Amino acid sequence: MSEQHGTQHGTQRGTLWGVGLGPGDPELVTVKAARVISAADVVAYHSAQHGRSIARGIAEPYLRDGQIEEHLVYPVTTEVADHPGGYAGAMEDFYREAAERIAAHLDAGRDVALLAEGDPLFYSSYMHMHTRLTQRFDARIVPGVTSVSAASAAIATPLVQGEQVLTILPGTLPTAELQRRLADTDAAVILKLGRSYPRVREALSAAGRLGDAFYVERASTDRQKVLPVTDVDADTVPYFSLTMLPGKPSVPADTGSVTVVGLGPGDPQWLTPQSSRELSAATDLIGYGPYLDRVAVRDGQRRHPSDNTDEPARARLACELAQQGRTVAVVSSGDPGVFAMATAVLEEAKQWPGVDVRVVPAMTAAQAVASRVGAPLGHDYAVISLSDRLKPWEIIERRLRAAAEADLVLAIYNPASKTRTWQVGAMRDLLLAHRDPNTPVVIGRDVAGPAESVTVVRLGDLDPAQIDMRCLLIVGSSQTQWHPGDGETDRVFTPRYYPNG
Numbered sequence: 001m002s003e004q005h006g007t008q009h010g011t012q013r014g015t016l017w018g019v020g021l022g023p024g025d026p027e028l029v030t031v032k033a034a035r036v037i038s039a040a041d042v043v044a045y046h047s048a049q050h051g052r053s054i055a056r057g058i059a060e061p062y063l064r065d066g067q068i069e070e071h072l073v074y075p076v077t078t079e080v081a082d083h084p085g086g087y088a089g090a091m092e093d094f095y096r097e098a099a100e101r102i103a104a105h106l107d108a109g110r111d112v113a114l115l116a117e118g119d120p121l122f123y124s125s126y127m128h129m130h131t132r133l134t135q136r137f138d139a140r141i142v143p144g145v146t147s148v149s150a151a152s153a154a155i156a157t158p159l160v161q162g163e164q165v166l167t168i169l170p171g172t173l174p175t176a177e178l179q180r181r182l183a184d185t186d187a188a189v190i191l192k193l194g195r196s197y198p199r200v201r202e203a204l205s206a207a208g209r210l211g212d213a214f215y216v217e218r219a220s221t222d223r224q225k226v227l228p229v230t231d232v233d234a235d236t237v238p239y240f241s242l243t244m245l246p247g248k249p250s251v252p253a254d255t256g257s258v259t260v261v262g263l264g265p266g267d268p269q270w271l272t273p274q275s276s277r278e279l280s281a282a283t284d285l286i287g288y289g290p291y292l293d294r295v296a297v298r299d300g301q302r303r304h305p306s307d308n309t310d311e312p313a314r315a316r317l318a319c320e321l322a323q324q325g326r327t328v329a330v331v332s333s334g335d336p337g338v339f340a341m342a343t344a345v346l347e348e349a350k351q352w353p354g355v356d357v358r359v360v361p362a363m364t365a366a367q368a369v370a371s372r373v374g375a376p377l378g379h380d381y382a383v384i385s386l387s388d389r390l391k392p393w394e395i396i397e398r399r400l401r402a403a404a405e406a407d408l409v410l411a412i413y414n415p416a417s418k419t420r421t422w423q424v425g426a427m428r429d430l431l432l433a434h435r436d437p438n439t440p441v442v443i444g445r446d447v448a449g450p451a452e453s454v455t456v457v458r459l460g461d462l463d464p465a466q467i468d469m470r471c472l473l474i475v476g477s478s479q480t481q482w483h484p485g486d487g488e489t490d491r492v493f494t495p496r497y498y499p500n501g
Contacts, residue, residue: 014041014106016137017113018120018130020144021058024221028150029058033142037062040113042105044070046125054240055115068105070112072098099132106137119144123170123191147242148189150219154226157214157246160187163280163298164247171196171243178203184273186280187247194239201229209245217241248281256322258355260336260345261329262362263294266448270363278360282329284321286314287341291331309389311341315348322355334365339385339413365472366411369444372454375493376442376474381409386416386423393423400427404434409480409494412473416464424464424473431475435459440482440492442474443467456482456490 017036022028029037037043037059047053051073075083075090083090105112116126120141130139148168152159160166164186169178171192182188182203190200204210215232217225218240229243259278264270279285279295286292289305306314318328332340342359349357370377382403386396403410410431415424431439437460445453445468457463459475467473476482479498483491 012109013137014108014110014112016102016106016129016133016139017111018124018126018139018141019059019113019115020119020124020142021055021115021117022145023118023147023150023219024054024058025150026058026061028145028220029062030142030144033144034062036140036142037113037115038064039111040067041110042068042070042102042112043115044072044102044112045115046072046074048074053115055117058117059115068110070101070105072101095128095132099129102129103133103136106133116144118146122146147191147219147240151189151214151216151242151244154216154219154224155214155244155246157244159189159244160247162300163296166247171200175199175203175206179206182207182209182245186277188243188245190243190245192239193237193241193243197232197234197237197241200243201232201234204229204243204245212245212248214244214246215241216244248277256325256327256355258318258322258328258330258345258349258357260340260342260357260359261331262336262340262360263291263331263333264363264448265334265365265368266294266446267368268294270368270448272360272362275360275362278329279331281327283327284318285329285331286318286321287331288333291333295331311344312348314341315344318345319348319352319355323352332362334368335362337361338364338366338383365413365444365447366474368447369442369454369472369474370411372444372447373442373456373490373492376440376476376480377409377411378494378496379409379477379479379498381411381494382406383411383413385413386427387414387420388423393426396423397426397430400430401434404431407434407477407479409477410473410475412475414469415471415473416467417469421464424462424467428459428462428464431459435475436478437461439478440476440480442476442492443471444474445471447472456484456492 017040019033019036021033043063045053045055075094076087102112102114114126114129116124118124120126133139167181167185167188169181169188169190171190178200193200204213210229213229215227215229217238261275261278263275280298282301284302284304285295286304288308292303292305304317314330318330321328330341330345334340336342336359345357349355366377366383384399384403388396437458439459441457441459441462443455443457447454476492477494480492480494485491
């Protein structure tokens with residue numbers, strides 16, 4: 001070995017080498033790993049109590065006569081042990097004793113190659129030795145091909161493309177946590193299967209991604225097995241297997257589609273993982289210009305911005321592009337099914353047989369505004385738009401009166417615009433015929449945006465001049481409670497119970 005060693009009492013200390021062996025095929029051992037293994041004074045490796053070391057089997061072509069072998073045998077391979085400290089205590093004692101065995105060689109000036117399947121710093125037993133020895137001895141890492149790369153090659157399918165996100169998960173996580181993380185990523189690899197496999201399969205199914213996943217067993221070896229996850233017998237799954245969930249290809253399909261995607265109220269953290277995946281997979285993005293500006297630019301995507309009043313034209317363009325085989329995402333602020341683009345696209349799609357339309361939900365503006373003050377929507381509520389561009393004011397007035405008479409909390413969308421300035425005052429006067437003037441009204445402006453402001457006023461004090469198209473109003477019922485914040489955030493909530501009589 002040419003690397004410089006430390007000294008102790010004039011004796012040259014050995015170097016600890018963490019050597020990655022790759023996933024199993026000896027030909028996937030790197031040139032450097034082969035050289036280090038062959039040159040080491042001591043070769044150390046782990047095995048279960050049966051004594052057969054997978055790591056040694058991979059490294060065997062590179063061993064030489066005269067080397068010392070340190071065989072580190074795990075005391076247990078399940079989480080059951082008769083050790084006084086249980087499984088954790090048994091493993092702690094094992095790693096401490098193994099570290100001292102290796103330390104003795106290093107103190108004597110012997111270089112030690114500690115073998116690790118895959119990569120030494122990727123879910124490897126080597127790390128337990130590394131943390132115990134590197135404060136006393138010099139250590140070098142030789143990276144190795146991981147099982148993730150080998151399994152990706154085995155399924156001959158791109159794992160991630162472009163800006164897709166890959167998540168590596170241990171199968172030992174609780175089912176609910178696996179499901180959450182699977183829903184939050186484009187592609188995933190789940191390791192450490194064995195007895196965890198039924199839980200992994202359940203999480204994939206709950207996340208709606210079971211049919212897209214592959215099962216790979218002992219990747220790169222002569223015992224390699226590749227199956228759809230749905231075809232695997234759970235009773236035969238070994239620990240050295242994994243599940244792969246590739247990201248969806250970004251190339252356009254033969255048959256196009258339209259997905260109406262909700263962006264939420266504005267905060268990027270409120271964009272759902274499903275919406276992110278649909279936006280990433282789209283070849284074409286259609287929407288109101290400022291909404292499109294909230295979507296990250298990705299190479300190869302085409303953007304089709306338009307004016308906010310041109311909904312039928314946007315819907316028609318989406319269907320035209322889908323019929324050409326494009327994967328189209330039509331974006332809406334908030335939820336696409338609440339006074340937004342989903343209805344326009346579905347109406348247009350009736351004229352385009354074969355064009356598939358899906359709607360991806362998102363947080364609504366009403367939910368966002370409500371969250372800023374507490375829970376004003378905690379009981380029954382109605383959602384009404386004051387815009388009379390698509391329906392006459394007489395209908396709006398009738399619905400406002402009916403909701404007010406029913407004592408419903410009201411979430412008011414589109415309260416005013418540059419050309420509509422009188423509706424807020426008309427609404428206030430109508431509601432005052434049924435509500436106490438002290439009824440709280442939450443005014444949320446640009447919530448989750450850079451100019452956010454949230455105030456609470458009395459219904460009797462609601463000033464139409466302070467309201468514009470960027471506002472959403474929540475008008476309380478007779479039961480809604482308002483607790484001014486004395487310089488802090490006001491709290492408004494509607495109890496879930498309703499008094500009798």
